[in-house]
Structures are given as C-alpha cells and as structure tokens.
Amino acid sequence: MDAPTTAEMMEATRTAGFGDEVKRRIMLGTYALSAGYYDAFYGKALKVRTLIREDFASAYENHDVLLSPTSPTTAFALGS
DSSP states (O other), rough: OOOSSSHHHHHHHHHTTHHHHHHHHHHHHHHHHHHOOIIIIIHHHHHHHHHHHHHHHHHHHOOOOOOEEEEEEEEEEEET
C-alpha cells in the first residue's frame, strides 16, 4: 500500500478490514491493560484458564475419551 508516511501506511493497513466494534474492543482492551486493570481482568482470566485446564486433566484421569457435540444443529439426513 502506498502512503506518504510510514505512520499513515501503518494506520491504513492495520485498520483495513476491522469494523467499528472490533476497533472499539481493541482500544478498550489496550486501555484496560495499560490503566492498572491488568490484575483485575487479565490475572483473573489466567486463573479461570488454569481451572478449566485442571478440570479437563481431572476428567482425563478417569476417562479415555470425552464426547461432545461438534455441531450446533442435528445431523443432516443420511444421503442428503
């Protein structure tokens, strides 16, 4: 992409394809991480991730396979 300055080129290429809502969420995330909310949000998310991982590890201690739905709808009729 051609642009008069590097800053303009970076802005043009890094905003292409992102809607207003996505841009808003990126900015809110950047603000939250830089404004002292790191421990409040990111730290809690890491704790939740650890709990989920531990739950799966516990489930696999007693079972060889975990079955779950792979589609939000029922399967198509055979042959369709």
